[in-house]
Amino acid sequence: MKKTLLTFTLFLILVSCKNEPNKTNESKSPISVNFNKMLTAYSEEELKLNPIDATYRGDERYNNSFPNFLSNEYINQRKAHYAKYLNQLNEYDDSDLSESEKMSKEVLKWECEINLKGYDFKQEYLPLDQMWTVNLVMGQLASGSAAQPFKTVKDYQNWLQRVNEYLVWLATAKEKMNEGMALGYVLPKSLIVKMIPQFEAIAEGTVTSNLFYSPIKLMPESFSEKDKKALTEAYSNQIQNQIIPAYADMYLFLKNDYIKKGRTSSGIEGIPNGKEFYDYQIKKYTTTTMTADEIHQLGLKEVARILSEMEKVKSEVGYKGDLKSFFNYVRTNKELMPFTKPQQVIDNFYAIYEKMKPQLEKLFDVVPKSKFEVKRTEAFRENSSSAEYNLGSIDGKRPGVFYVPIPDVKTYNTVSDEALFLHEAIPGHHYQGSLQQENPELPDFRKTLTYSAYAEGWGLYTESLGKELGLYTNPYQYFGMLSMEMHRAIRLVVDTGLHSKGWTREKAIQYSLDNEAQSEEGVISEVERYMANPGQALSYKIGQLKILELRAKATKELGNKFEIKQFHNQVLSTGCIPLYLLEGKINNWIEISKK
Structure with missing residues (x-):
């Protein structure tokens, strides 16, 4: 493990800083020292303003605090906080900063601007x-x-x-x-x-x-x-x-x-300035300038592509009916609902991990130190929750947790379990989030920063790695992966349909049922999730497609110089960043690697 951490640190120095010499704290310029002091001050103020985040980081200084986030006083304090650091960022010229510092400057600029804009919408x-x-x-x-x-x-x-x-x-x-x-x-x-x-x-x-x-x-x-x-x-x-x-x-x-x-x-256009708010939410969650209509059309295209892949699996298992009836067959197939006790669901996820573990080193040479656990979602929120991952503490004392809702174990369908584990646990959110926290090159404010397009895009991307990791040997588990990808493609259509095209809740539910194998109860919960947080559901597919696009570009342009481990290191080594910054970083890495 010590060797892995050393390798990771050296790798970051060589790649993230390009050809710059490795600056120690003693050799940094006064401007660089002041810049990093500013980043530290920002992080400290953020933790004090949001002590719940501090608790999840494992910072216990504010565990007795819960500010009134809804008060005018707090809102004005937040706005002043972001405005102050935007002004301070303008004092630093890029030519005086290292590559890593320039990335932090861009990330902080985005963070302040997008959060300031959010206060325009009376949330x-x-x-x-x-x-x-x-x-x-x-x-x-x-x-x-x-x-x-x-x-x-x-x-x-x-x-x-x-x-x-x-x-x-x-x-x-x-x-x-x-x-x-x-x-x-x-x-x-x-x-x-x-x-x-x-x-x-x-x-x-x-x-x-x-x-x-x-x-x-x-x-x-x-x-x-x-x-x-x-x-x-x-x-x-x-x-x-x-x-x-x-x-x-x-x-x-x-x-x-x-x-x-x-x-x-059903859509957010039903509130004052709803259209403008949705445009903001799209930018916030996708970290792009895409329009609602562009995303809707992309979603329709992706749904059609995945449907054709699903048809192949249906033929492979010998099912004779149409695809829609196959969805229902998968939803109700008792062979895919083998469990009688919730612990069996949890044990199955650990078994998936053991199955794929020998293959992980083929794709990843940097792995987190942080441990992880699989737990059942708490009863009070189980009926309205999706599976999720909660990051462990920065000090590693509290493990990351993959939460699985099991409201009725007898109807729990295992068809997507392999893809779900890849996304939520390993090498999905657990790798992405833990490596970010453990990265000694990142300033504190970036160690737990999350951008949904990057983090969820990575999670969805890792679902596509199943065959490379020795999974999806059962056609139903591969169909489960396609179903999960379809679920995210449908989100592009349904979220934009609800919030920009006048779709009703019922139309969104029916569209989902017509194009995926998820249960009606699950579909209803998901559609209502999109209604509650417009735009968030768009981030998964937008992020995944960008990472796949960058991998394809690197593979083509680097030829036999392309190494999948190094590509994954590049994507993960700077933690959560907006997609436009990730694209710039990978393009730069491709050009350097060519030489």
């Missing part, structure tokens, strides 16, 4: 949805098994303080939603329906059965009896007198008031 009026919002993150942390630590008495006290501040945010969310209703900023009714039981689940039941009581059940035996008693009383009082009333209030508000104002329109 504080839509603070809650069924899938993406911070109340769900807090529920995950409350389970006691996520990023928030519960190992010391101080940890337990930190959580009590954080929850107190979170409940202020929740009360403000209700105020903002009331204001939003009056101004036309409101969610579609179909999303509100899914939110109601999420709040009801925490508003009802006993204190000891409440999700927020979970850390007490996990309390270390090493705590003194006095501390155990005091913490149990404090958590019980907070749940009984603050959490349950706050969640009950939001539950009743959603059920009795908010849903009556819920939109009948």
Whole structure:
């Protein structure tokens, strides 16, 4: 492992810095030193402004904090923060910076500009949805098994303080939603329906059965009896007198008031400045200048291409009906639903890893030190969640976690499990995110920075590596990979259809069912996901196609000089960056490699 890290560090110095000499801290120019101090200051301010991010990084300094992200004071503070660093960036000329520093300058410039622009669209009026919002993150942390630590008495006290501040945010969310209703900023009714039981689940039941009581059940035996008693009383009082009333209030508000104002329109064009907001979301999530119509047409083209590949698999397995009926056959095939216990689903993913492990070194010579785990998604959010990966802590003490929702194990279909593992775990998000965090060449603010087009594009790209990694030997698993790629191609059509072409939720659902093998329940959840966060779903295919395009270009132009390991190193070595920066970097690497 030490040898691998050394190789990685030397590689970064040689490639990322081109022909520049390796500058030590002592030999850096005063301008370079000041520039890096500015990057450090930006990172420190970011962590303080968003302490939840700090917690997920493993930085425990702000574990007791939860700013009111919805307050005018906080919003103005954020805007001033980005404006300040944009002005500071203008003070540095590229000629005074190393290649690595110039990349950081470009990344920070993008980060400040795109976030500043986001405040033009009054997103504080839509603070809650069924899938993406911070109340769900807090529920995950409350389970006691996520990023928030519960190992010391101080940890337990930190959580009590954080929850107190979170409940202020929740009360403000209700105020903002009331204001939003009056101004036309409101969610579609179909999303509100899914939110109601999420709040009801925490508003009802006993204190000891409440999700927020979970850390007490996990309390270390090493705590003194006095501390155990005091913490149990404090958590019980907070749940009984603050959490349950706050969640009950939001539950009743959603059920009795908010849903009556819920939109009948499905797309974001139904809110004020919805079209402009969608254009912004496309730019934010794809890191490109593509238009909604360009993406829609690309999606239609990709759907047609993948359908033709699916036809080949259908013929291979000897199915005689049409493709649409084959989708239904795959959805309902009991042979693809072999499990009776949730742990069997988890074990199957570990078995996939063991199967592919011997082949990994053929494609990757730099691997992360960070460990990973596979876990079942928590019950309170399982019904509305997709499989996902949560990055481990920077110090490596908390592993990365691949979460799998298993709402009904008897209907859990394994057809896409190999592709899913490649995407969410190895060599997908676990490799990409962990190597980024472990990279000593990156400034702190870039170690956990995420751009969906890059990160999800990489995840989808890695699904295509299955055959090279010894997977997809079963035609149904290959069909599962095609199904997952189709799912992302459909997103290009459906997301743009919903938000720029007047599609209804029902039309989007039907289009998906007509072109993929996912269950109707899964399709509904996905379509509602697109409705809640316009544009995010576009990032996967746009990013994947760019990486595939760059690999094809490098393969063609470098000929026998092309090495797949080195290409992967190039894509991963600078972490998450906007696609236009990745393209420039790979093009530069191709030219250098030719020489």
